[in-house]
Amino acid sequence: MTLFRKYTGRVRVVAVVAGGAFLSACMTWKTQSLQPERFNTADSTQTMRVVLRSGDILIVRGPVITGDSLTGLRTKPGASADSLERVGVPLGAIDHAQAQIARRCGPSPDGTRSRGTRDH
DSSP: OHHHHHTHHHHHHHHHHHHHHHHHHTEEEEEEOOOGGGGSSOOTTOEEEEEETTSOEEEEEEEEEETTEEEEEEEOTTSOTTOEEEEEEEGGGEEEEEEEEEOOOSBOTTSSBOTTOOOO
């Protein structure tokens, strides 16, 4: 029993890393139009990848279009993932935006493999 307790921390780290890898494999990006009605209220569960005309990429959580800008939260550069800052981007500076969406991973109910899964 003592041996199991000794390695509990390592087991947790491996479980978190494996779970994160699996979940990220089931996410994809889909290009979205920047119509104001799509972003009129902040949805804290929505994540957008905003590609600027300069080529820079911002990951924005809870995006909202207010006036001529897209605003939301992003992780501070060089900080932990839970350290967020408000960001605003003029719509004219955006080349395109993509929404992060979940896709089905793993076997289908009929036993066949669904799109997005890996066979190896």
